[in-house]
Amino acid sequence: MAKLLRKGSVYSDSAGFIFRLGPVVSAAAALMALAFFPFAGRPSLISFDGDIIVLAYILGTGRFFTILAALDTASPFEGMGAAREAFFSTLAEVAFFTLVVFFWRVSDGLSLTDWFTGAHPVSFAGAQGALLLLVVVSLFMLLLAENSRVPVDDPATHLELTMIHEAMILDHSGPDLALIEFGAFCKLLFYAAFVASLLMPPWPLGIVASLALFYCFVVLVYLITGVIESATARLRMDLVPRYILTSFTVAFFALILTVEFFP
DSSP, X not given: OHHHHTSOOOOOTTOOHHHHHHHHHHHHHHHHHHHTSOGGGOOOSXXXXXXXXXXXXXXXXXXXXXXXXXXXXXOHHHHHHHHHHHHHHHHHHHHHHHHHHHHHHHHSOOOHHHHHHSSSOOOTTSTTHHHHHHHHHHHHHHHHHHTTOTTTOOTTOOOGGGOSHHHXXXXXXXXXXXXXXXXXXXXXXXXXXXXXXXXXXXXXXXHHHHHXXXXXXXXXXXXXXXXXXHHOOOOOGGGHHHHHHHHHHHHHHHHHHHHHHOO
16 A cells, blocks of 8 residues: 555546545545444444444445446446446345344344444354354355455456456556555455454453454454465356355345244
8 A cells, every 4th residue: 555655646538536536435435334343342433223224335335436436437347347346236235234134133223332342242152152153154255245355256366357346446546546455454354343243252351352352353354264265266257146145045044043032
């Protein structure tokens, strides 16, 4: 990012102000999402009932402007990537909101702070521990899809016909590309923190101990992501919808089981 910030930006003659606005909005949306999250069991900066719904649409706004910026270039490759991103994100949104309904069922709240810092935090060590195994699997699959990681996408690819997210940012450079990379970092941290919070024990810990344990789990999520990217290949484009819908199926199965365990 420091290298990109020292460079200048190059703009196509066909690109307008939307192209310049896209990276700013996407980075701001991803950074704002972190303000809603209660890291290591600490209260979040922004918290209210239903904040998870607002957060989902904040992230959606960032994606929307990234897609608009790609279309603003009039590049056929970026338009192709934007179309794929719009389609796959629609499927991922179904899985995400299925998980939201699951957490609402087990915690009777729609706030991230209530889920992880309330009187009965959602955790593997709690009454819903067995169901959370399915939730973690679904959420981790969603993490890979939403952050353009293998097997859904490859952030290091240079083959335009196989790109999804990377195809949308081919024309971005310099500080604009740095903002996009920063937004991707924040978004990956959000999903990794989500998984790490489910793995955290519900009993009280000191600030130092809880922060250390929490970020150990975050690093573990990153390591698993890296191992998957090193050991597997990306899926064929026609298999990506099946992968995302598998995440939805696992989340929906966990949601059905809440009817039995949390009537």
